[in-house]
Amino acid sequence: MSLRDVSASHIRLISFYQTRYTVRGGAGLVFLMITLVFGLTVAHAVLTPIEQIMAQQAKAGQQSDPQKVVAEIVKLGRPVIQWALGIESDENSPASSDAWTTFLLDDRPALLSVIFLILLFGMPLLISFLAFNQIAGDVQNRGLRYLLLRTERANIFIGRFLGTAFFSTLVIAIIIATITFYLGVNIKIYSAGLLVGWALHGFLALSVLMLPYIAICSWISASVDSPFVSLVLAKLIIGGVWLFALLGSLVWKPAIYLNYALPWGLQNHLLHPQLTHSLGTALACLGYMLVFLFLGYYRFETRDL
Amino acid sequence: MNEGKRPGGLTALAVLNFIFSAGGLIGVMGMITVIVLFGKLVENMDEQARTQFEALQAIGLPWFICLLAVSVLSSILLLISGIGYIKQKKFMGHTLGNAYAILAIITGIVSAVIMKPEIGGGFTIGAIIEFIYPVLTLILLNTSFKEDFTN
Numbered sequence: 001m002s003l004r005d006v007s008a009s010h011i012r013l014i015s016f017y018q019t020r021y022t023v024r025g026g027a028g029l030v031f032l033m034i035t036l037v038f039g040l041t042v043a044h045a046v047l048t049p050i051e052q053i054m055a056q057q058a059k060a061g062q063q064s065d066p067q068k069v070v071a072e073i074v075k076l077g078r079p080v081i082q083w084a085l086g087i088e089s090d091e092n093s094p095a096s097s098d099a100w101t102t103f104l105l106d107d108r109p110a111l112l113s114v115i116f117l118i119l120l121f122g123m124p125l126l127i128s129f130l131a132f133n134q135i136a137g138d139v140q141n142r143g144l145r146y147l148l149l150r151t152e153r154a155n156i157f158i159g160r161f162l163g164t165a166f167f168s169t170l171v172i173a174i175i176i177a178t179i180t181f182y183l184g185v186n187i188k189i190y191s192a193g194l195l196v197g198w199a200l201h202g203f204l205a206l207s208v209l210m211l212p213y214i215a216i217c218s219w220i221s222a223s224v225d226s227p228f229v230s231l232v233l234a235k236l237i238i239g240g241v242w243l244f245a246l247l248g249s250l251v252w253k254p255a256i257y258l259n260y261a262l263p264w265g266l267q268n269h270l271l272h273p274q275l276t277h278s279l280g281t282a283l284a285c286l287g288y289m290l291v292f293l294f295l296g297y298y299r300f301e302t303r304d305l
Numbered sequence: 306m307n308e309g310k311r312p313g314g315l316t317a318l319a320v321l322n323f324i325f326s327a328g329g330l331i332g333v334m335g336m337i338t339v340i341v342l343f344g345k346l347v348e349n350m351d352e353q354a355r356t357q358f359e360a361l362q363a364i365g366l367p368w369f370i371c372l373l374a375v376s377v378l379s380s381i382l383l384l385i386s387g388i389g390y391i392k393q394k395k396f397m398g399h400t401l402g403n404a405y406a407i408l409a410i411i412t413g414i415v416s417a418v419i420m421k422p423e424i425g426g427g428f429t430i431g432a433i434i435e436f437i438y439p440v441l442t443l444i445l446l447n448t449s450f451k452e453d454f455t456n
Binding site for chain 1: 312313314315316317318321422428429430431433434437438441445449450
């Protein structure tokens with residue numbers, strides 16, 4: 001049995017049932033709830049101050065200009081965005097880095113950019129709720145043995161990965177569509193074209209970013225027999241790499257490079273002003289995905305079930 | 306129908322029902338406490354809390370009692386339908402679960418219309434978040450879990 005046994009029709013069928021099963025199995029439902037609440041709460045936290053200031057201005061009988069309100073808040077939030085992008089300070093940063101902040105806050109809808117940056121950070125921490133049980137549960141209850149009578153391991157591994165990735169993409173689409181619609185209808189400071197274009201970019205960035213994290217969950221899930229252990233390991237590895245890099249860098253600066261063990265170190269570049277740069281980052285994410293998928297597949301193919 | 310074999314998703318939905326039911330009842334008790342202690346609380350309020358109180362008063366007592374009653378009803382429906390999901394009962398789970406979802410969606414719309422933005426009224430992202438669970442319940446009970454209930 002090898003990758004030569006891969007069958008497109010089998011993969012299609014397995015990925016369809018994986019998408020359906022994620023909701024019926026509970027993991028998808030929990031992920032859906034947590035992610036929707038997280039995404040919309042982030043939007044709520046970003047948009048509420050602006051709405052409150054506009055409401056106060058209207059109450060005081062002043063002419064409310066949403067664009068001025070947003071510009072004021074963006075001015076206050078600029079150092080935070082620069083910190084999030086890894087730009088140390090205005091004086092020391094090269095022109096290209098400063099251009100990045102300007103691109104996100106001035107050239108593109110700033111509110112959407114801020115929401116995307118928070119989602120880019122938060123979504124990898126949530127994805128394991130969806131992807132932890134691709135294989136492990138069926139190994140534990142030995143249900144996989146019945147499936148292996150009808151198809152090859154490669155089809156199961158790839159099909160389940162694709163089904164999980166499809167579900168994650170669908171949820172991201174719902175969140176971004178809701179936020180963009182709300183911004184367009186309620187805040188009304190950005191043109192529809194600009195908003196939709198940037199929303200599409202953010203959607204693609206988040207969707208591509210989830211792939212390596214789902215792949216690492218596939219690898220973990222294919223390596224252990226217990227869904228619970230798989231979830232704990234996925235959480236520890238995804239969150240732990242970021243946390244170790246952050247805390248380690250306080251003691252020993254080069255420890256920050258630990259972030260590159262996962263896409264943590266480069267994921268913000270998916271929102272870079274230069275298209276070639278963001279496309280390069282997307283390719284790097286796909287590279288991470290392929291490496292993790294290969295390791296997971298190798299483990300799954302060679303292990304005793 | 307898959308009698309006796311409860312999908313994990315239905316169990317997760319039941320657990321969420323219990324959590325939201327408890328949260329709803331605690332919220333109702335909180336609101337009642339606020340009304341009972343109104344005189345004492347109003348003296349120590351900051352400006353934002355005072356604005357929220359004024360907005361709450363602006364709804365009017367009949368609407369307020371109505372919303373309170375609906376909150377209690379929603380919490381009870383959540384609790385009973387949660388038990389219904391666990392037991393996979395058609396009326397207790399499927400019917401009452403749908404009843405909760407429809408009631409919550411209608412209440413959400415009415416609240417958004419009659420309440421001031423200071424206390425969660427109007428078309429805000431916060432209001433959309435409140436719709437997530439009822440809409441999910443409505444969709445899942447009538448698609449993924451439609452065949453999982455027995456009489």
